Amino acid sequence: MADYHPAVSRETETDPPLWFDVHLFVCTNRRPDGHRRGSCAARGGEALRDYMKARAKEMGLKRVRVNSAGCLDRCEFGPAMVIYPEGVWYRADTREDIDEILATHVRDKGRVPRLMLTEKDVPPGKEKG
Numbered sequence: 001m002a003d004y005h006p007a008v009s010r011e012t013e014t015d016p017p018l019w020f021d022v023h024l025f026v027c028t029n030r031r032p033d034g035h036r037r038g039s040c041a042a043r044g045g046e047a048l049r050d051y052m053k054a055r056a057k058e059m060g061l062k063r064v065r066v067n068s069a070g071c072l073d074r075c076e077f078g079p080a081m082v083i084y085p086e087g088v089w090y091r092a093d094t095r096e097d098i099d100e101i102l103a104t105h106v107r108d109k110g111r112v113p114r115l116m117l118t119e120k121d122v123p124p125g126k127e128k129g
């Protein structure tokens with residue numbers, strides 16, 4: 001583990017340091033064609049995840065991990081993704097959207113409001129109560 005460089009301290013003294021500074025989960029869940037909720041994979045989630053992985057590397061972003069995720073339960077708004085440790089959710093449709101998320105959120109520590117999924121973006125029948 002010679003490459004391991006703790007960057008952020010944890011909440012308590014006993015928590016280990018974060019392994020990655022930024023962890024992006026991109027939904028690549030696939031449902032059957034015609035499913036009432038659709039699926040992120042059918043909307044291009046897999047290709048966008050692949051592009052995001054390559055683009056993050058091209059941009060030289062360090063301590064960033066892009067992973068596939070199963071269903072994130074926001075299918076109607078997909079392709080959906082969530083970025084930790086902040087827990088910010090996005091919908092990305094294009095490579096340009098991915099570029100903007102990587103540059104603005106990951107590199108510059110900002111937000112991309114036009115692509116953010118908020119508490120108002122709740123799948124039908126899944127209202128929080």
